[in-house]
Amino acid sequence: MAEPKTNGVADVVAPMMLHGRVAIVTGGAGGIGSAVSKHLTSLGARVAVAYVGDPAPAKALVSGINNSVHAAAAADGGGPRAIAVEADVSDAAQVRALFDAAAAAFGGELHILVTAAAVLDFSYPALAETSEASFDAMFGANARGTFLCCREAVNRLARGGRGRIVTFSSSGVGSLRPGYAAYAASKAAVEVMTKILARELRGTGITANVVAPGSTATPMFYTGKTEEEAARYIAEAPLGRLGMPEDIAPLVGFLASDAGGWVNAQVVRCNGGTI
Secondary structure, three states: OOOOOOOOHHHHOOOOOOOOOEEEEEOOOOHHHHHHHHHHHHOOOEEEEEEOOOOHHHHHHHHHHHHHOHHHHHHOOOOOOEEEEEOOOOOHHHHHHHHHHHHHHHOOOEOEEEEOOOOOOOOOOOHHHOOHHHHHHHHHHHHHHHHHHHHHHHHHEOOOOOOEEEEEOOOHHHHOOOOOHHHHHHHHHHHHHHHHHHHHOOOOOOEEEEEEEOOEOOHHHHOOOOHHHHHHHHHOOOOOOOEOHHHHHHHHHHHHOHHHOOOOOOEEEEOOOOO
16 A cells, blocks of 8 residues: 655644634744744634733734734634733743633633743843843843743643643854853753653653844844844854744744644754754
């Protein structure tokens, strides 16, 4: 009998593979976060888009998602596919309120946490020139924020093999660029926390993995860089370009799905081969 033809990843990441799942995406209206939010909803998930500061980008994103899947939502009993929730992830009370809002909006059970919220000092200071305020801001959002969200997720996500935690690091942990000392250190903390967490979750069926993007064409990448500096980053890429948010989102979707259920306690660098 002939082997059935497949389309590789396209067959694994099937349409609506996250149907019935509820996801929380911190930094969900940002450069990579917005692509993740849209991708998860395209796979059938309902998503709480967490943001901080100006609500306009999050509200526009949520409106676009809900309008684009109106027919699917109607067939699924109605209700929104996405909501926007303001939450400073460095504040434990706001993190709890974020999870409460997602549970209230989508029916109680939560399945997926993606921690894409991040802070970077766009002056790119050397360690000796890094202020305490800059250090605290990066560790507050990147490391403490991930800790608080993961701690809440451990007690709130569904058991039985459907719970997924996907944290965000950076390939900068491997590249060790000058000017990124505190930022890369905060992301290294995320990697260690996540891998230990995966082991502590033994018996729950919840997986925990890290996605570590490289240089990606987002406002976070371009801010504070000259055209010449950006060009040097691009020149390092074997594939001859920057990553796009849409290059990162499918990896998150895979790890959040049943297809990624055997991937656990891993740091996956998604950078086109630069590191």
